[in-house]
Amino acid sequence: MRVAVQSSIQQRHRPKMRDFDYAAPATLQEAVTLFSRHNGAARALAGGTDLIDHVRTGRVTPDVVIDVKRIPELNRLEITPDGLRLGAAVPCWRIYESAEIRESYPALVDACSIIGGIQIQSRASVGGNLCNSGPAADTIPALIAHSAVCVIVGPEGEREVPVEQFCTGPGRNVLQPGEILVEMKLPAPPPRSGSHYRRFIPRNEMDIAVVGVGAAVTLDESGTSLVCGRIAVGAVAPTPLDAVDASNLLAGAPVDDETFQKAAAAARAIAVPIDDMRGTRDYRVHLTGVLTERVLREAVSRAQQAAGA
Amino acid sequence: MSKKQVVTATINGREETFLCEPRQTLLEVLRDVLRMTGTKEGCSNGNCGACTVMLNGRPVDSCLVLAVECENAELETVEGLAAGDQLTPVQNAFLEGAALQCGVCTPGFLVSATALLRENPEPTEHDVRWYLAGNLCRCTGYDKIVRAVLDAAERRRNAETV
Numbered sequence: 172m173r174v175a176v177q178s179s180i181q182q183r184h185r186p187k188m189r190d191f192d193y194a195a196p197a198t199l200q201e202a203v204t205l206f207s208r209h210n211g212a213a214r215a216l217a218g219g220t221d222l223i224d225h226v227r228t229g230r231v232t233p234d235v236v237i238d239v240k241r242i243p244e245l246n247r248l249e250i251t252p253d254g255l256r257l258g259a260a261v262p263c264w265r266i267y268e269s270a271e272i273r274e275s276y277p278a279l280v281d282a283c284s285i286i287g288g289i290q291i292q293s294r295a296s297v298g299g300n301l302c303n304s305g306p307a308a309d310t311i312p313a314l315i316a317h318s319a320v321c322v323i324v325g326p327e328g329e330r331e332v333p334v335e336q337f338c339t340g341p342g343r344n345v346l347q348p349g350e351i352l353v354e355m356k357l358p359a360p361p362p363r364s365g366s367h368y369r370r371f372i373p374r375n376e377m378d379i380a381v382v383g384v385g386a387a388v389t390l391d392e393s394g395t396s397l398v399c400g401r402i403a404v405g406a407v408a409p410t411p412l413d414a415v416d417a418s419n420l421l422a423g424a425p426v427d428d429e430t431f432q433k434a435a436a437a438a439r440a441i442a443v444p445i446d447d448m449r450g451t452r453d454y455r456v457h458l459t460g461v462l463t464e465r466v467l468r469e470a471v472s473r474a475q476q477a478a479g480a
Numbered sequence: 481m482s483k484k485q486v487v488t489a490t491i492n493g494r495e496e497t498f499l500c501e502p503r504q505t506l507l508e509v510l511r512d513v514l515r516m517t518g519t520k521e522g523c524s525n526g527n528c529g530a531c532t533v534m535l536n537g538r539p540v541d542s543c544l545v546l547a548v549e550c551e552n553a554e555l556e557t558v559e560g561l562a563a564g565d566q567l568t569p570v571q572n573a574f575l576e577g578a579a580l581q582c583g584v585c586t587p588g589f590l591v592s593a594t595a596l597l598r599e600n601p602e603p604t605e606h607d608v609r610w611y612l613a614g615n616l617c618r619c620t621g622y623d624k625i626v627r628a629v630l631d632a633a634e635r636r637r638n639a640e641t642v
Contacts, residue, residue, distance in 0.1 A: 192482045193502035193548045216546070223505065223544045224525045236502065238549060264538065288614020289592065290529055293538035294545070376613040377527070 188227050195238040199245075199324060199353065205237055207326045207349035215239050215351060217260040218294030220287065221303050244353050245298070250275070255357040257319075259298025264289075266297065276357060277473055278313040278366035278385045285309060285370065288377055298352050304338040307406035311338065312385030313368040315403035315413050317357045325350030335403070335413035361398070363390040365473030367466045370405070371458050373449075380406045381450040384438070384462040388421065388470045394478055397421045400470070402434060402463060407442035407455050414438045417463065431467045435460040489550045491516075492560025500547040507531045509547035510557060518558040520584050522616070529615035532588035533557045539595040541614070558587035561594060569635035570594050570628075579628035581619040589615050593629045603633060 196202040206213050214233035216222055217240060225231045239245050240260045247258035250271050257266070263283035266272055273280050279297070286295055286309050300310045301321070311334065319334040326349045334355065338344050346352065360366070370383035383405035389398040400421030402414040417437035424430040444455035481501070488497045491514070500509050507524075510516045510533070522530030524543045531542040534556035561568050570593050573579070580586045589612065596603060596611040603611070608629045609622070617625060 188503040188505075190482055190501070190503055193485070193546065195549075195551075216549075218544075219546065219549070220526055220541075220544050223546065226503075227524070236546070238546075240549075287526065288529065289595070289611055290532055290539050290541045290614045291526060291544075293535070293540045376610065 188223075189229065189232060191226070191233050192235045193238065194235060195241050197241045199242050199351075202237060202239060202242055202351060203324055203326060203349065205235070206351060209235050211348040213237050215299075215302070217245070217296040217299040218262055218291075220291050220295040221299060239351065247354060248272075250359075252359065253356075254359040255355075257297060257355045257357065259302075259352040259354055260296050261298070262294055262296050263292040267292075274477075275360055276313075276317055276366065278316050278368040278387060278470070279310065279357070281368040282309040282313040282383075282385070285376065297355065301334070301337060301355070302344065302346065302352055304340075304342050304344045304410070306341050306409055306411065307380040307383065308411065309368065309370060309380060309383055309405070311411040312383050312403035312405045313366070314355060314357070314385075315411060316366055316368070316385035316387040316401050317360075318387075318401060319355045319357045321355055322353045323350050324353050329353075331356075335411075338410035340409050360387065361389050363392070363394070363398075363474050363478040364388065365390075365470045365475070365477055367469040367473065369462055369466050369469070371462060379449065382406050382442075382444075382455050382458040382462055383411075384459065384466045386463070386466045386470045388467065388474050390426065390471070390474045390478060394475055395426055397424050397426060397430070397471075400434075400467070402438055402467070404438055404442060404459055404463070406449075407444040407459055412441055414441055414463075416440070421467075426471055431464045434467060435463040438463040485548050487548055487551050489553045489555055491555045492557060498547070502546060502548050504547050505543050506533070506535075506545040506547045506550060506555075507542040510542060513547075516557055516559055518587050520587055522584065522588075527616065528585070529588040529592060529612075530585050532591045532615065534591060534595060539592050539614075556591070558590050561590060568594065568632075570597065570632040573628040573632035573635060574625075577624055577628040577631055579620060579624040585615060585617045585620075589617070589625055593632065596629065597633055597636060601633060601636060603630070605630060 213235040216238045245258040245260035266283045314334045366387035368385040370380035372378035386402045388400035405411040417434045439460040442459040520530040522528035526544045
């Protein structure tokens with residue numbers, strides 16, 4: 172009787188997800204062997220917040236789901252003298268709950284704090300956000316601003332790719348069949364540095380960026396000029412963009428409105444957004460400038476606080 | 481079909497062993513295998529929070545967790561909040577503040593609110609609204625829910641347990 176009720180509930184309301192095998196390797200080597208063996212038919216599962224939905228809706232059709240959360244290298248979260256080593260499967264909450272990371276990588280913390288709600292942040296990882304390679308992914312402009320480098324391991328060994336070169340199109344990236352993203356390495360910020368990520372959404376939370384901007388800056392000893400800075404913009408092109416010209420304008424520039432406006436104009440100039448339900452092309456280009464100015468102001472203010480501390 | 485797997489997890493303090501297919505979510509296993517129907521299915525894509533449970537002490541959407549991932553995990557569902565007939569301050573505050581109408585979103589709100597108060601026993605209204613952003617309600621309206629959570633925080637401070 173109970174069995175009959177059970178199956179009728181499932182048939183009526185819940186079509187079953189595509190069938191797949193599951194593996195949870197405990198070592199990186201084992202994972203690489205599994206991914207190589209399945210030659211593109213396997214998908215990595217970290218937080219699953221995108222993958223499980225994509226399998227359910229048929230957007231991806233893996234034969235095997237490989238849970239990478241038991242691999243020590245992908246769970247690493249360490250601040251070393253060289254910077255931050257951020258394992259690809261580390262969930263958002265572990266990042267924003269670290270006082271050291273909040274101090275040194277605030278743009279990354281900003282991004283991790285606004286992805287989904289608390290339930291999503293309990294599971295979703297920065298590595299997963301990067302590997303899904305969405306144009307509006309919140310963590311990617313922050314990673315570019317922090318000059319992150321991706322460590323990739325595959326059957327041919329290990330290679331490193333600067334994060335701004337990782338995404339190659341919407342949902343596409345440089346990972347080859349059999350390769351997995353192991354970690355991101357973020358260099359230690361120099362003294363008097365600050366960073367910020369901000370996005371525009373029409374709601375207060377739980378939404379996808381209409382435009383997102385990340386920036387990191389370093390001030391000189393007087394605190395009145397910028398030594399260098401890096402700006403990245405999301406949701407205005409097929410991939411998140413490294414705003415090279417805008418960033419170059421910051422080197423040696425005074426901390427003033429004119430500098431921020433010039434950088435904003437340079438960031439606007441590279442925006443090639445689409446029109447969609449979240450915003451028109453013109454609106455997104457305009458927002459790119461507005462957000463770039465605001466993000467730079469906040470990054471500078473944080474750098475000044477760091478210098479004063 | 482992929483082989484069913486045996487999973488052992490602690491659910492509401494009790495060790496449970498169940499059989500599941502890799503493609504079954506934690507939500508499906510809770511409801512259809514373990515018959516713990518307190519956890520509700522809403523959107524099934526991680527937007528509404530109706531299926532919120534605690535996984536190793538963190539609130540998660542159980543529709544976005546595979547049950548096979550839960551080997552050795554500590555799970556807590558809405559069924560585990562009350563001690564027998566003894567409701568928690570959060571549950572009492574929801575009841576007395578009429579912070580529910582149809583009740584489908586309520587188990588998720590109760591679990592998320594409990595997680596919030598364990599993390600932050602004295603939240604501001606903004607903290608509550610921010611923390612509960614991943615839980616949607618389509619009929620009660622959020623004001624009563626937010627007020628109930630603030631009330632629960634006060635009840636807890638006034639020495640009611642958990």
